Amino acid sequence: MRKVYSRIESIAGNVITVTAEDVRYGHLAMVTSSHGKSLAEVIRLNGTQVSLQVFTGGRGVSTGDEVVFLGSPMQVSFSDNLLGRIFDGSGNPRDKGPGLEEDLIEIRGPSVNPAMRIIPRNMIRTGIPMIDVFNTLVESQKLPIFSVSGEPYNELLARVAMQAEVDMIILGGMGLKYDDYLYFREVLEEGGAMSRTILFVHTASDPVVECLLVPDIALAVAERFALNGKKVLVLLTDMTNFSDSLKEIAITMEQVPSNRGYPGDLYSQLASRYEKAVDFEGAGSITILGVTTMPGDDVTHPVPDNTGYITEGQYYLRNGRIEPFGSLSRLKQLVNSDTREDHRGIMDGMVTLYANYKESMEKKSMGFRMSDWDQKLLRYGEMFESSMMDLSVNIPLEQALDRGWEILAECFEPAETGLRTDLINKFWPKGRAAGADEESA
Amino acid sequence: MSQSRGTVIGVNGNMVSVEVEGEVALNEVGYIDTYSGDERRRLKSEVIRIRGSRAEVQVFEMTTGLGVGDHVEFTGELLAVELGPGLLAKVYDGLQNPLPELAAQCGFFLDRGVYIEALDRETRWRFTPKVSPGDQVERAHTLGVVPEGIFEHRVMVPFNRYGTYTVKEVASEGEYVVTDRIALLEDSSGTEVPVTMMFEWPVKRPIDVYAERLKPVDPMMTKVRIIDTFFPVALGGTYCIPGPFGAGKTVLQQITSRNADVDIVIVAACGERAGEVVETLREFPELIDPRTGRTLMERTVIICNTSSMPVAAREASVYTAVTIAEYYRQMGLNVLLLADSTSRWAQAMREMSGRLEEIPGEEAFPAYLESVIAAFYERAGVVTLRDGGRGSVTIGGTVSPAGGNFEEPVTQATLKVVGAFHGLSRERSDARRYPSIHPLESWSKYTGSIDRGMVEYAREVLHHGDEVGQMMKVVGEEGTSLDDYVWYLKSEFADAVYLQQNAFDPVDAAVSVERQKYTFGILFDLLTARLNFGQKEEARTWFARLRQRFLDLNGAEWQSDGFKELVADIGKAVGSVRAGVEDNAVSIVGEMR
């Protein structure tokens, strides 16, 4: 029989304090109040003073409520029964299915020994040219989408979820608008992907502490599936909400903030989640694609800033498109040499020309004269934007490369593209002037 | 020191409060007894504050499951590393646990409370004595040597053996393991002191057994042109690389760890991505060091506490790294320590300071941030040893400033103490101008291998070209004079062919000092020449062509036929438009002749 404590000594924000013995750091307790039951986690021990963070919040908790310590840290059930299911941030069902209690695993497990890691080597195809061609997603990569609020980042995530060549998807929603939650559910169900998906969803109206648990639960489950040989894609949206929850809790705990109210350990907190991305040699892998909304479109804001220091590149979503500038997959060079021989050439060549287009646009807007070359670039830029960058474009890598050549041939002479002669000879669309150009070297 | 015991009375994250029975020292190591599941685990920790009988310790592991009443055993020893043969080619965590060995024992994950001896106890080393019975020795005196890779590893009197000793016995030539006794010393009072091939040294105490510390003057060649020519680093000096995320700090350090002209490289991966260490870890054993014909791994030690590993050990990791560096310096070697990123180390300090509820300074960093950073870089230096030899520790640290803004405490504190500043710029990295070291904002107090006057002149050209470029954005090309336009083209040219360097080109990746002198000479000749163009378009095409040749030259094997041809070509091209010397270059060109 577990001991029941019925004297809560203080309640501040989401944190309650009780006097208790034999309590262990990081373990759970059940708090029973007139509003129902809530889990709470031990976050500080000071003699017999035990501080707990109540998952559903301190609101409505009264000093006479009961606290029972459960003798274990936060755990989550792990089995194939999770597939197709939807849970909240505490791991309780959000759908009409049964609660799962069997095969409990701990969340926030130890990190992978760096000596056991391998150099990433597999591309993950998404059907989105701005990803596949220009900033290839790599298995075991951790990559955020940097976005201003209002951009279709959840649509982008949903598309990647539907199209990515992976075994299963785990979606962690944090502070998700209820509509967005319904949207994800609908897209996954309609696309027939639900059976290989698990959702852990914290919505904007749920208690703030549960928001913090979402990535931990999602990644703990992902890790088990990966160890069992599954190629798992974890989608986390929106990590800025996660960070804001950290901030809120740090401030109620009276921690000294370091930067714009965020706690000094924001970097470590984010890193311990993102670093769960891994490729287990001889088993499966975890790839993390997150969303980080940038307050005020400011990339130096602490959340995108710390994220950028942790992740292996980023996708900038702006005006409904993934920007070629600023976006970077730091792992792409590990895989894009083995796709098709013109992949790197097209990637570099088209982006360079697009940069030139931007310069011409700038000149144009300042009223400088447009040369013939500028005119060509203007035409190219528009075609590039509409038939490559637009998010509605949905074609496999090879087709996207072919389309790249077509756009180039439509706008330029071979020599003007700066591409290597051998590539031009091989790939320049038939029926157009090619090869003959001596100056292309 | 005695070995005290204690009891846990509080837990706050990775800081644990302990009621101590007996004596305890600051930085002393203690083990907290706990259970992980059903297994008993002893978690390593370090005392960071003492008040009366209450000590605060930082735990180098996750503290989940700790409780009030848990037992603590203090060791009487400060946080220390093992020093002896067998450190090279090792991959350690921040507390010197060998990670591959840990993996062999625990599998994919880093289990709590598993500690493995840093030096392998079974490897046999071929020992050759260098002293004879009756010799007088003191600490750091070489008792004998063992071969370690390409080096002669000195087996020395432990650095913590103060005073003078007489050698009573020394092992004869033969094979020994690190724990074998290889000498017996006797102190002045007649007490016998057995000595093995290994000993421990507390990481937070600089190794100070040299005769004299010298001013760093000899350049340390990194083979990166912009560094060696414009912002050189000296052997025994210090430098920092601040830059926003993705600007190229890690790539620059990786290149340096391969190519730098030093004997030993210590890579301290401090709070950054595990994936980046893996590249070094997997590639170095395959890469042959052209100078030695052996793999790069054999001259490298990796200390790795990546961002998801426990934060307290991150703080320790840079000290572990610098202590090992100092140890090899003691053998007359040039050691380079590369720390990526010192900001993560500073953040670890900040976290602990917050838990200790110390009064915070700027951005919540502790008030002692500056002095701790200064003390760390002070451990670099070139020294003469007691036997007359010379060794050095050079330290290069990356800094990851919040928002990429250098006006923040860690960057500022670091800039106060280092000898060179390689500031990476977002603008340059966005434009893929790698390495993205800013040519106008960076600086170095050291002297490089290339004539200062010439370098200064090139900097002036870059500066002037930059001004013209800024102006041109406003007034357009039409509003710029031909003269100014040519200055602009010259500076862009120098940037493209000299400052930028292709890290992935087999030849261009590492450029020797002779080659730098030579190609810089060609560049200097062009920069100082007055060039005769009829109009801007002509100038631009001419420079574009020349740039292509120069880039080809950068990719050509040093002194190969192709190389010589290209040099001749370039000379001819410049000759065809040369019309004397620029006015501002008359005196310096005169000097050169």
Ligand SMILES: Nc1ncnc2c1ncn2[C@@H]1O[C@H](COP(=O)(O)OP(=O)(O)OP(=O)(O)O)[C@@H](O)[C@H]1O
């Ligand atoms: N010298 C270089 N040549 C070519 N590409 C480079 C070079 N330096 C950096 N890059 C590119 O920039 C990317 C980021 O570089 P790097 O990892 O060194 O950045 P960083 O400054 O260490 O960033 P962070 O602070 O996030 O760790 C690399 O993955 C690579 O694509």
Ligand SMILES: [Mg+2]
């Ligand atoms: Mg880096």
